[in-house]
Amino acid sequence: MALLEVNSLNKSFGGLQAVNNASLTVEEGRTHAIIGPNGAGKSTFLNLVIGNLEADSGTVTFLGSSLLGLRPHEVNQKGVVRVFQSPQIYPEMTLLENTTISALAKRDGTFVMNFFQHPRRRKECVATAEQALDSVNLLHLAEEEAINLSYGDKRRLELAICLSQKPKLLLLDEPTAGMSQQETQSTIDLLKKLSKDEDMTQVIIEHDMHVVFSLAEHLTVLHQGTVISDGTPEQVKNDPKVIEAYLGGVEEL
Ligand SMILES: Nc1ncnc2c1ncn2[C@@H]1O[C@H](COP(=O)(O)OP(=O)(O)OP(=O)(O)O)[C@@H](O)[C@H]1O
Ligand SMILES: [Mg+2]
Known part of the structure; x- marks a missing residue:
């Protein structure tokens, strides 16, 4: 198709x-x-x-x-998600926070309010974010700040940010x-x-x-x-x- x-x-x-x-x-x-x-x-x-x-x-x-x-x-x-242009890494945040924000943004548009108001949704998005990190083999660095990543790993994180939007x-x-x-x-x-x-x-x-x-x-x-x-x-x-x-x-x- x-x-x-x-x-x-x-x-x-x-x-x-x-x-x-x-x-x-x-x-x-x-x-x-x-x-x-x-x-x-x-x-x-x-x-x-x-x-x-x-x-x-x-x-x-x-x-x-x-x-x-x-x-x-x-x-x-x-x-339809474009990699390496739209994704934005927040360097002071952890990898998991970066991918979770992306998952929430996809779902709700106005993610910040929902992040605090709907714990169940938040849980789902965290699970999606973890899955995205796992598929680029970065899950073991989930709690690391993005700023500490190597060049190659930053690019993988960008990809994970896109993947968390499914x-x-x-x-x-x-x-x-x-x-x-x-x-x-x-x-x-x-x-x-x-x-x-x-x-x-x-x-x-x-x-x-x-x-x-x-x-x-x-x-x-x-x-x-x-x-x-x-x-x-x-x-x-x-x-x-x-x-x-x-x-x-x-x-x-
Ligand atoms: N915003 C723009 N304003 C004016 N000309 C542009 C603009 N964007 C691209 N061009 C021109 O359009 C043509 C196609 O550019 P494009 O960037 O799409 O090529 P490309 O195939 O991606 O090239 P590359 O392999 O170098 O990335 C080029 O001649 C470029 O200079
Ligand atoms: Mg080009």
Whole structure:
């Protein structure tokens, strides 16, 4: 079943057509990568989907209803969660407090009042928050202050903050950027685990082809705002248009 369907999406910045008539379908349960050279329009595309930017034209449908015109927090509440942009770590708070706040915010919007008024709800949210920490292997640091985490662990906490909102669709923009090889590998393993154990649908924008080909079951290639290829990793890897787009830049596939 299609979870997310984007049709003929357009966005220009002045004279620059950053996203040009782009369409794609994300099937439920799949890990779908969007790749393309620098400036191809990948981040803009994601920002259009989550309501950070307003599309000039096109449609974005999630579980059968339109996302266009919704504010980012409304898109969020429908279960579309973007990692590494919206999540905010409160450095002086513990890991568990960080993820609990996120779980409460998703549930109630105005979380602070409910946090004190409804102990049962609070309990549920704490359980969700603990589960999120556990799935990124940070539960043993639940009572630690976030400020004390290593770079890689901070990124895992950001992911846990997103997971505590129980996303139906997880969007990741360059999740391994700036990570060491070891941190990259553990992120790959983690995303694989989420896909397998929790059947979570993921859209990943990524430059690191090792990450892309380790995770993606389906690929869409953007070049100058246009979808130039779409298919399985094997199909895309052997598509002459893709090879040309990458050779045109200096990047290697
Ligand atoms: N807010 C903006 N205002 C003007 N131009 C923009 C804006 N955001 C992006 N652009 C331009 O739109 C084009 C697409 O940018 P985008 O960031 O979507 O590319 P990208 O594929 O994510 O690139 P990268 O791989 O480098 O992250 C680029 O030419 C960029 O300079
Ligand atoms: Mg980008």
